[in-house]
Amino acid sequence: MGFRAHACLFKDNETVGAVLQVFINGVMLGGIYGLISMGLTLTFGVMKIVNFAHGEFLMLGMYGAFWLFYFLGLSPYLSILVVVPVMFLFGLLIQRGLIQRLIDATGITQIFVTVGLSMVLQNAVLYMWSADYRGVKIPIGTMSLRIGDITISLSRLIVFLATLAIVIFLLLFLKKTSLGKAMRATSQNWRAAWLMGVNVRKIYLIAFAMGSALAGLAGCMIIPIFSVFPSVGVNFVLITFVVVVLGGMGSIPGAFLAGIIVGLIETFSGFLLAPSLGPMVVFVFFVLILLFKPSGLVGRSRI
Amino acid sequence: MKSPKNSVIYISGAVIFLFLLLLPFGISNDFYQDILVTVFLFAGLGVAWNIIGGFAGQFSLGHAGFFGIGAYTSTLLYFNFGLSPWIGMIAGGVLAAIVSMLVFYPCFKLRGIFFAMSTMAFAQVLNILAVYWTGLTKGSVGLLIPFTPGWKEFIFQDKAVFALVAFGYMVITFGVCHFVKNSKLGSYLVALRENEEAAQSLGVNTTWCKLQAMMVSAFFTAIGGTFYAQYVQFIDPDSLFPSVMSIRFALLAIIGGIGTVAGPVIGSFVLTPLDVFLRGWLGGSYAGLGFFFYGCILIAVVLVWPQGIFKLLQDKVELYIRKRSSEKSETRDVPAGRPGRVIKHAAAGRECILEIKDLCKNFGGLAAIKDVDFSVHRREILGLIGPNGAGKTTLFHLITGFIPPDSGEIHFKGDNITGLQPPFRICKKGMSRTFQLVKPFLNITVSENVAVGAYCHVNSISQAKRKAEEVIEFVGLGRYSDFLSSSLTLSNRKRLELARALATEPELLLLDETMAGLNPKEIDEMIALLRNISERGVTLIIIEHVMRAIMALSDRVVVLHHGEKITEGTSAEVSKDQRVIQAYLGGSYLHVEPA
Numbered sequence: 001m002g003f004r005a006h007a008c009l010f011k012d013n014e015t016v017g018a019v020l021q022v023f024i025n026g027v028m029l030g031g032i033y034g035l036i037s038m039g040l041t042l043t044f045g046v047m048k049i050v051n052f053a054h055g056e057f058l059m060l061g062m063y064g065a066f067w068l069f070y071f072l073g074l075s076p077y078l079s080i081l082v083v084v085p086v087m088f089l090f091g092l093l094i095q096r097g098l099i100q101r102l103i104d105a106t107g108i109t110q111i112f113v114t115v116g117l118s119m120v121l122q123n124a125v126l127y128m129w130s131a132d133y134r135g136v137k138i139p140i141g142t143m144s145l146r147i148g149d150i151t152i153s154l155s156r157l158i159v160f161l162a163t164l165a166i167v168i169f170l171l172l173f174l175k176k177t178s179l180g181k182a183m184r185a186t187s188q189n190w191r192a193a194w195l196m197g198v199n200v201r202k203i204y205l206i207a208f209a210m211g212s213a214l215a216g217l218a219g220c221m222i223i224p225i226f227s228v229f230p231s232v233g234v235n236f237v238l239i240t241f242v243v244v245v246l247g248g249m250g251s252i253p254g255a256f257l258a259g260i261i262v263g264l265i266e267t268f269s270g271f272l273l274a275p276s277l278g279p280m281v282v283f284v285f286f287v288l289i290l291l292f293k294p295s296g297l298v299g300r301s302r303i
Numbered sequence: 304m305k306s307p308k309n310s311v312i313y314i315s316g317a318v319i320f321l322f323l324l325l326l327p328f329g330i331s332n333d334f335y336q337d338i339l340v341t342v343f344l345f346a347g348l349g350v351a352w353n354i355i356g357g358f359a360g361q362f363s364l365g366h367a368g369f370f371g372i373g374a375y376t377s378t379l380l381y382f383n384f385g386l387s388p389w390i391g392m393i394a395g396g397v398l399a400a401i402v403s404m405l406v407f408y409p410c411f412k413l414r415g416i417f418f419a420m421s422t423m424a425f426a427q428v429l430n431i432l433a434v435y436w437t438g439l440t441k442g443s444v445g446l447l448i449p450f451t452p453g454w455k456e457f458i459f460q461d462k463a464v465f466a467l468v469a470f471g472y473m474v475i476t477f478g479v480c481h482f483v484k485n486s487k488l489g490s491y492l493v494a495l496r497e498n499e500e501a502a503q504s505l506g507v508n509t510t511w512c513k514l515q516a517m518m519v520s521a522f523f524t525a526i527g528g529t530f531y532a533q534y535v536q537f538i539d540p541d542s543l544f545p546s547v548m549s550i551r552f553a554l555l556a557i558i559g560g561i562g563t564v565a566g567p568v569i570g571s572f573v574l575t576p577l578d579v580f581l582r583g584w585l586g587g588s589y590a591g592l593g594f595f596f597y598g599c600i601l602i603a604v605v606l607v608w609p610q611g612i613f614k615l616l617q618d619k620v621e622l623y624i625r626k627r628s629s630e631k632s633e634t635r636d637v638p639a640g641r642p643g644r645v646i647k648h649a650a651a652g653r654e655c656i657l658e659i660k661d662l663c664k665n666f667g668g669l670a671a672i673k674d675v676d677f678s679v680h681r682r683e684i685l686g687l688i689g690p691n692g693a694g695k696t697t698l699f700h701l702i703t704g705f706i707p708p709d710s711g712e713i714h715f716k717g718d719n720i721t722g723l724q725p726p727f728r729i730c731k732k733g734m735s736r737t738f739q740l741v742k743p744f745l746n747i748t749v750s751e752n753v754a755v756g757a758y759c760h761v762n763s764i765s766q767a768k769r770k771a772e773e774v775i776e777f778v779g780l781g782r783y784s785d786f787l788s789s790s791l792t793l794s795n796r797k798r799l800e801l802a803r804a805l806a807t808e809p810e811l812l813l814l815d816e817t818m819a820g821l822n823p824k825e826i827d828e829m830i831a832l833l834r835n836i837s838e839r840g841v842t843l844i845i846i847e848h849v850m851r852a853i854m855a856l857s858d859r860v861v862v863l864h865h866g867e868k869i870t871e872g873t874s875a876e877v878s879k880d881q882r883v884i885q886a887y888l889g890g891s892y893l894h895v896e897p898a
Contacts, residue, residue, distance in 0.1 A: 050416045050420075098602070101606060107360075107362065107414075107415035107416065108360075108362060108557070108561070108605065108609070109605050109606065109609065110415075110416065111362055111364075111415075111416055111419055112362075112553070112557060112601055112602075112605045113601075113602050113605050113606060115364070115550055115601070116597075116598045116599070116600075116601035116602035116605065117598065117602065118598070119547070119550065119594050119595070119597055119598030119601065120595055120598035120599055120602070122591075122594070123591035123592065123593075123594040123595035123598065124591065124595055125591075126591030127591035127592050127595060230591070234545070234546060238420075238423055238424060238427055241420050241423075242424075245417070245420070274435065276431065276434060276435050277431065277435055279427070279431060280427075280428050280431040280432065280435075283424040283425075283427050283428050283431075284424075284428060286420075286421075286424050287409075287410065287421050287424055287425070290410075290413055290417055290420070290421055291409050291410065291412070291413070294413075294417070
């Protein structure tokens with residue numbers, strides 16, 4: 001058994017280093033998972049609707065950064081300035097045209113309308129831009145920091161720090177601004193918020209658009225790390241569900257923490273079993289969480 | 304019952320069957336034959352998905368997993384043991400059914416989107432395993448099934464034979480689905496889809512029902528997987544397991560008519576050729592557009608036309624038939640509340656049917672029920688009153704097994720039923736309840752609603768139907784028997800809920816505010832009805848705020864306040880009790896003389 005072999009090797013100094021490296025990799029991956037889940041956490045927290053097309057929003061953000069780099073040579077980190085507003089607008093339109101109708105719809109409608117949306121976006125992109133894998137090669141993408149035996153990819157470290165910054169920004173926004181407070185009120189009880197004079201429709205509109213903008217931002221941040229192709233969202237969307245559920249369905253710091261846990265599970269099970277089995281262990285873990293701790297890490301849904 | 308509607312359906316069904324059976328021989332063009340095979344195959348797959356997704360309302364987005372299990376099982380058995388895919392097909396089906404049981408037994412406690420997510424994860428895990436086990440499955444490279452035509456090999460030179468086999472698959476799946484729909488299981492599945500709690504209160508073992516439906520669905524999906532492997536003669540994880548595959552099964556059912564037997568077949572006949580023609584029409588620039596349109600159609604149908612094509616056709620046909628037969632329409636108005644046969648003859652006397660000892664339940668720091676004890680005698684009517692928030696409904700939840708108590712004991716007919724869960728077990732023992740906020744199964748008729756309750760003790764459809772009609776007449780809903788329960792008024796919904804509970808032949812019936820929201824005339828009718836029920840030997844516990852009803856009906860009254868029993872006695876005694884007045888009106892009313 002591979003597991004036993006590794007366990008015996010722990011005495012070895014080299015292996016301690018390797019384990020530390022796996023840990024760092026897990027945390028960095030967790031930063032990515034946290035980042036791509038922020039948008040869904042916000043929309044689910046406020047609107048109680050799971051957007052099965054969230055992965056495709058991320059894919060659009062990645063494509064946006066790619067084309068801006070390809071045609072204008074714009075660094076993905078700068079393309080945020082363009083992609084985020086565009087995705088915000090895109091979110092507004094989708095919410096107005098489609099998602100607004102789902103607010104008090106039955107489960108089947110909620111699931112299959114967003115599933116349908118994901119099919120439409122994925123295949124429209126496939127038709128326009130083909131199934132080619134496209135990546136952005138920038139110097140930062142290949143740079144890494146070395147601390148002793150540990151290597152940290154610079155682009156992943158940037159994502160991790162950006163995730164932290166976004167968590168802090170979102171928390172301040174939700175706690176300090178009146179719009180944020182209205183969002184929290186709507187999240188807890190939309191009827192009560194509505195009766196207190198909160199324009200719930202507007203809150204939903206803004207929350208969904210912000211979720212979409214966050215997906216766009218995540219897309220820009222990860223394009224130096226992952227290639228983009230039309231069905232890339234499918235690979236990410238289940239992971240974001242895992243993170244959102246584990247994080248307590250709507251909690252921003254919960255999602256950040258859950259992202260890191262999921263990242264650690266994936267890298268460590270990949271290290272102990274086989275790299276390709278990492279995601280599988282995550283999904284099994286996900287079903288177990290759904291069954292035994294459905295309220296997630298931080299208890300009841302609070303944003 | 305012979306009706307013009309039935310004969311139209313049978314005749315048109317026979318014509319369609321013969322036409323489809325002969326169709327493969329009428330087509331010689333390879334292209335059209337390919338369409339036909341695909342149409343039949345996906346019709347069957349859609350029907351299989353519909354058993355769990357449509358009837359039971361458990362939206363699986365992971366059926367591709369079963370599809371893959373079927374394809375890999377038969378192919379690997381053929382490669383490694385030379386086993387004919389016909390046998391491998393059955394093996395794959397059985398394996399899929401077993402896997403579905405093991406995986407989804409725990410997952411069925413998840414509702415709605417979370418269940419859908421768990422099914423997605425299931426298919427994804429299988430996908431990863433299929434890629435990983437290169438020794439067994441050759442991983443992403445895939446398996447090429449050699450082209451060796453023959454019946455034993457399940458590969459045919461002539462596509463018409465493939466079409467025939469696919470047709471057979473579709474017909475068998477259709478038949479099984481039809482059988483399930485018109486069985487006790489089908490009735491239970493629809494009930495739990497419409498309202499799981501209400502179904503449980505009527506004796507439905509919801510988890511077991513979902514499991515049965517899932518196993519049947521998984522079995523037939525896997526069979527379709529084997530057929531796919533034999534037809535395409537190449538399988539790899541990428542073509543079997545993607546979520547698009549699972550969505551496609553669901554799509555056919557939703558567009559055709561979710562929860563109907565014929566819906567998915569119609570969906571496949573409309574969508575599959577559309578897909579192929581689009582491909583032909585758009586030629587090389589096709590990539591992605593097919594699924595793009597699928598997505599658009601899915602959104603449009605779900606938003607605008609959630610019932611699907613089949614329901615629309617059905618409505619049209621029914622309208623046409625009704626127009627033609629309207630001349631000989633009969634009226635069947637039966638006076639309400641006429642006492643019928645005694646449902647269950649209970650032993651007379653002062654035997655204790657329910658005994659509650661020191662029952663406690665805390666919600667966090669709040670003591671919802673605290674040291675409550677009382678007993679109920681057979682054939683008695685016990686009133687349970689108390690101000691809002693006194694814990695009356697919680698007490699019902701505890702007695703009927705919807706929530707377990709923290710301590711204390713509940714004895715029913717001498718058996719200790721404390722913490723006996725889930726609620727269907729308690730119903731089977733002869734105790735039934737209604738809900739404060741009525742929970743009718745909205746999208747089925749009144750008689751179908753009541754039949755769910757009747758199935759508690761009978762298995763045959765005709766017996767259940769007869770029983771249901773009897774109870775419906777008894778509660779005075781006779782003329783609404785064929786109405787959708789969503790069309791009933793509140794007063795009639797309360798009667799319906801009463802009828803459903805009565806159909807389970809309870810010895811003890813717990814009624815949670817059956818009079819709330821009714822007008823004075825309706826209250827009088829309800830009082831008469833309850834008295835009638837009591838005279839038939841059913842013991843009643845009634846929670847009620849309508850004091851007139853409590854005074855008129857109850858032999859004894861138990862008063863709850865802040866989760867504690869403050870007194871019990873006859874209605875006259877209780878209404879004069881100082882503590883009761885204080886609990887209802889507050890301390891300052893103690894000294895007010897009654898006017």
